[in-house]
Amino acid sequence: MKIFLAPLQGMTMAAYRNAFARHFGGIDEYYSPFISTSAGEKVNRLLLKDILPENNESSVKLVPQILGNDGIQFKAFAEDISKLGYSRINWNIGCPFPMVTGKKKGAGILSYPEMIKKVLDTVCSGCSYTITVKMRLGMENPEEGMRVMEVLNEYPLGGVIIHARTGQQMYKGNVDLDAFYELATLCNHEITYNGDIFTYNDFLHIIERFPSVKNFMLGRGALRNPFLPSVIKGNTIELKNKTGIVKAFHDEIFNYYRNRLSGDKHLCDKMKEFWDYMHTHFEQNGKFIKKIRKCNRVSEYVKLVDEIFNSAWIDM
């Protein structure tokens, strides 16, 4: 069984992944948030900053992710990324945001299987890397995903990750496990399940339902409870130690951004994203996160965070 950390743009950047690996572990592969392809003869190195080996600790097995729908641009990026030492590159055909889907990228390309074919024809020919795909059930409905899977089956992919929602659902509503089953059954590649694993019981529910699936990708669940991947792997972390471990993790990320972002507001805004996920296991009434969301001064932020770290981690 393998556990992957899902990419979350703005959250699971190099500093986060490095700190996660050191404090929590349990992750077999970390996926980078997407790098958008662009036109031009040379790939701008700034776009690759997050995945440069010098920014990623060796304990973090990283799979870089690309977002795009132009085979030639994609291939230029993939070649440069593979020169950095990465043998597996993930293609994002699941991003649901209208700014992306409107350009027939991300989940937007799922309605156009012939476009997917064209991209893969270029990207998979004579390449030095293996492509994996992260997709949704479809843009509007699961029938779209079935047509896309028939195309994906024609290529030597390294695996397919399926977030069991349509693009139209964004992050709302329930995952559609029946549609996931249909799509996974049609797929000739190694499958990874993704979507709404927030607790150990959620994980048990998924493995009972899909005993042949061996790979699981966790996003928001791992950001809310970073102990979860390790617990799924069979490790036990004593409750009394959990707050201290999260504090050490938090302090590392806070100091990283404090040294790089200028101005109180920028830093507080960055840390709000962190707490949007992490507060779940520290409070049940939502008072702390309300104050953090309003906070724009670092001195106040430090006081609020000191208080929350005086409370015990709540297991769920």
Ligand SMILES: Cc1cc2nc3c(=O)[nH]c(=O)nc-3n(C[C@H](O)[C@H](O)[C@H](O)COP(=O)(O)O)c2cc1C
């Ligand atoms: C804020 C945010 C940013 C995301 N960024 C990416 C991304 O860059 N690439 C990607 O493939 N998926 C992205 N996702 C989707 C997640 O990787 C994952 O598929 C989704 O959250 C479902 O898994 P979960 O229920 O375990 O969170 C993002 C999701 C969120 C909420």
